[in-house]
Amino acid sequence: MYPDPDELTCEPPSAARRTPEQILHEVFGYERFRPLQGEVVQELVEGRDALVLMPTGGGKSLCYQVPALARPGTAVVISPLIALMHDQVAALRELGVKAAFLNSSMDYEQARATEYALTTGELDLLYCAPERLIQPRTIELLHHASLSLFAIDEAHCVSQWGHDFRSDYLQLSMLATEFPTVPRVALTATADERTRKEIAERLSLTEARHFISGFDRPNIQYRITPKTNANKQLLDFIKAEHEGDCGIVYCLSRNKVDATARLLASKGYTALPYHAGLSSEERARNQERFLREDGVIVVATIAFGMGIDKPDVRFVAHMDLPKSLEAYYQETGRAGRDGKPSTAWMVYGLQDVIKLRQMLEASQGSDQFKRVERQKLDAMLGLCEVTECRRQVLLRYFGDNPDSACGNCDTCLTPPETWDGTVAVQKALSCVYRTGQRFGVNYIIDVLRGSENERIIQAGHQTVSTYGIGADLKAAEWKSVFRQLVANGYLRADPEGFGSLQLTERCRPLLKGEQSIELRKDPVAKKAAATKSSGTRRTGQNVRDQITDHDGWEALRACRKELADQQGVPPYVIFHDTTLFDMLERRPQTLEELAEVNGVGAAKLEKYGELFLETLRDLPGKKTEAEF
Structure with a gap:
C-alpha cells in the first residue's frame, strides 16, 4: 500500500x-x-x-x-x-x-x-x-x-x-x-x-x-484591580489605553462572553464572541476575522487562544479570576508576541474567590486533586493581593528568581498602601461567628454597619454584640476586608454552594489577639478622562509612537494586506510588524539590502521583494535618528 x-x-x-x-x-x-x-x-x-x-x-x-x-x-x-x-x-x-x-x-x-x-x-x-x-x-x-x-x-x-x-x-x-x-x-x-x-x-x-528559558515577558505590564463595576472598568481601560487595538477579553461563562461582546459592540468596537456554545462555523469565522483584521477584540472563554500566533495583540483582559497562575500566565502571554509594549489587565472581586472555591470543593476529583487545585488557587489569589512586585511573584512560581522589582507592573508603578486591619478583621470574624456562619458577605456587612433592614430584624441580629460596630467603614471597604480574608484562607465559602461565610482554623490566632494583620488599601478608581489627561502614556499608544509615526508605515501595511488577501492568509504570515519596522529603519533599495532585513528569507524575498522595494522607493527620504 x-x-x-x-x-x-x-x-x-x-x-x-x-x-x-x-x-x-x-x-x-x-x-x-x-x-x-x-x-x-x-x-x-x-x-x-x-x-x-x-x-x-x-x-x-x-x-x-x-x-x-x-x-x-x-x-x-x-x-x-x-x-x-x-x-x-x-x-x-x-x-x-x-x-x-x-x-x-x-x-x-x-x-x-x-x-x-x-x-x-x-x-x-x-x-x-x-x-x-x-x-x-x-x-x-x-x-x-x-x-x-x-x-x-x-x-x-x-x-x-x-x-x-x-x-x-x-x-x-x-x-x-x-x-x-x-x-x-x-x-x-x-x-x-x-x-x-x-x-x-x-x-x-x-x-x-x-x-x-526564563519566563519573563518584560514588555507586558501586569495590572490587577478590585472589581467594582466590571463593564465600566473594562470600557474605561480600553478607551483610555487601547482604543483601536487588537485584544482578548476572557470571561468565565458563555453568557458573560455574549453579554460583554454585545456591550463592546454597542460602544463601537469590533467585538466578537468565542465559546463552545457557538457553532463551529461561527467560531472559525470569528477567529479568522481576529487573525486577519486590525482592531478586533475577541471576547472568549478559556477555549480561545491556544497556539494563536497573532503577534500584535496589545492587551489581554480578564473579567473573572483564572483558576491558576499557569492559566493566567498562558492567557496573558498571548499579548505582545512581537515584543512591543502590551497590557495584562484584570479585575477580580470577592464573588470570584467564593465561586472558584465552591467549584473546587464541589468537584468530583480525589482528595489529592483538590489539594493540588487549592494550592494553585491560593497561588493565584496570592498574586492578586500581593503588595510587592507582581512580576517577581509570578516568576518565582515558575522557578525564576529575578533580582529586583520590574518597574512595569501596577504594584511597582503605584505601590499599594497598607493599613493595620487587625481590629477590623476581629470585628468581621466575630460577626460571622455571632450570626451563626450562615450568611453571605452583604448580610454580614449590613450587620456590622448597623443596617435596620427587615431581614436583620426578623433574624434578631440587631441584638448581637457585633451589630453596628463597623459603622466607621464604608460597605466597599468592608468588601475589601472580606475579600482579603477569603483570599488568604481565614474565611471560606460554604462548600454546599449557598454563599455563606464560615470561619477556618487559621483565624483563631487573630480572634485571640495573638496575631496582627496588614491589609491592602484598594485604590480609588479614577475616571478615564483623568487618566488620559494625567500625562501617563498609554501602552497601546507607545507601540503606535514607535511605528506609525514613521513615514510609509501605512503604505507598507497596505502592500502587506493586499498580498495577504490574495494569498488568503493573515497579514503577519506575509511579514510581521517587526519586519516592516526594520524595513522602515533600514530603507533597503536593492534585493541584496532587503535580504538583510530581519524576517526576510529567500522565498519571501523572491515572491515579494520587488513589491516592497517599490513601495519603499516611493517613500520620502529616511529621517535621521534624532528626528524619530
Whole structure:
C-alpha cells in the first residue's frame, strides 16, 4: 500500500545538506538564534530528545522547524488545534517549506494526497492532531515514511493537574516504543516543576535534556484591580489605553462572553464572541476575522487562544479570576508576541474567590486533586493581593528568581498602601461567628454597619454584640476586608454552594489577639478622562509612537494586506510588524539590502521583494535618528 521507507533515498527537498545556521538565515530570514534555540536545535539535529520550556513568543517553533529541515525525512508535529495547524502550515509554505497537515477538515482525496506525499518523502513537516496520530492507521502510515523527528507542541496538555489537560496526549508515550530511533521534543510555555516532571514521565522523556528559558515577558505590564463595576472598568481601560487595538477579553461563562461582546459592540468596537456554545462555523469565522483584521477584540472563554500566533495583540483582559497562575500566565502571554509594549489587565472581586472555591470543593476529583487545585488557587489569589512586585511573584512560581522589582507592573508603578486591619478583621470574624456562619458577605456587612433592614430584624441580629460596630467603614471597604480574608484562607465559602461565610482554623490566632494583620488599601478608581489627561502614556499608544509615526508605515501595511488577501492568509504570515519596522529603519533599495532585513528569507524575498522595494522607493527620504 505504501512505499518501503528503506527504498526512499530522497532528503527533504527544501534544505538538503544545509547547516542550521544557513537554514535560519536563508529560509526564515534571521541572523542568529535566540538564547537556547541553537542548543535545542543542535540536540535534535544530533538525534537526541529534548524538553523545551520557552515563554509565548520566545521562538519555540523554530526549535523543531529548523531541525526538521536539517535532518533527512519528514518531521511530524503534534498540535492540539486545527486552526493552529492551518496557520503554521500557511506560514511555512510562504517560506518555501513543504508543509502539510492531516486533520478532520480535509476531504478523502486531500487526505490521501497528503499521505502519499508523506510516504514518498515529499514533505518537510506534517502537522497532526493527537487524536489522529494515535489511530492504528496513522501509526501504520508513519511506519512507511522516513521520519526526521516528532515535535509535541503544547506538551502541558499531558498533565492531569494542568488547565488544558487532553486525554489523547497520554497515549503519545507510545512514540518512544513505536519509533525508538526518531528523536522527540516536547514544547510548552507553561509548566511549573511538578508539571515538567509529569510531562517527562508521561511522554517517556525522562532521559531527555531539559531546556528552560526564563519566563519573563518584560514588555507586558501586569495590572490587577478590585472589581467594582466590571463593564465600566473594562470600557474605561480600553478607551483610555487601547482604543483601536487588537485584544482578548476572557470571561468565565458563555453568557458573560455574549453579554460583554454585545456591550463592546454597542460602544463601537469590533467585538466578537468565542465559546463552545457557538457553532463551529461561527467560531472559525470569528477567529479568522481576529487573525486577519486590525482592531478586533475577541471576547472568549478559556477555549480561545491556544497556539494563536497573532503577534500584535496589545492587551489581554480578564473579567473573572483564572483558576491558576499557569492559566493566567498562558492567557496573558498571548499579548505582545512581537515584543512591543502590551497590557495584562484584570479585575477580580470577592464573588470570584467564593465561586472558584465552591467549584473546587464541589468537584468530583480525589482528595489529592483538590489539594493540588487549592494550592494553585491560593497561588493565584496570592498574586492578586500581593503588595510587592507582581512580576517577581509570578516568576518565582515558575522557578525564576529575578533580582529586583520590574518597574512595569501596577504594584511597582503605584505601590499599594497598607493599613493595620487587625481590629477590623476581629470585628468581621466575630460577626460571622455571632450570626451563626450562615450568611453571605452583604448580610454580614449590613450587620456590622448597623443596617435596620427587615431581614436583620426578623433574624434578631440587631441584638448581637457585633451589630453596628463597623459603622466607621464604608460597605466597599468592608468588601475589601472580606475579600482579603477569603483570599488568604481565614474565611471560606460554604462548600454546599449557598454563599455563606464560615470561619477556618487559621483565624483563631487573630480572634485571640495573638496575631496582627496588614491589609491592602484598594485604590480609588479614577475616571478615564483623568487618566488620559494625567500625562501617563498609554501602552497601546507607545507601540503606535514607535511605528506609525514613521513615514510609509501605512503604505507598507497596505502592500502587506493586499498580498495577504490574495494569498488568503493573515497579514503577519506575509511579514510581521517587526519586519516592516526594520524595513522602515533600514530603507533597503536593492534585493541584496532587503535580504538583510530581519524576517526576510529567500522565498519571501523572491515572491515579494520587488513589491516592497517599490513601495519603499516611493517613500520620502529616511529621517535621521534624532528626528524619530
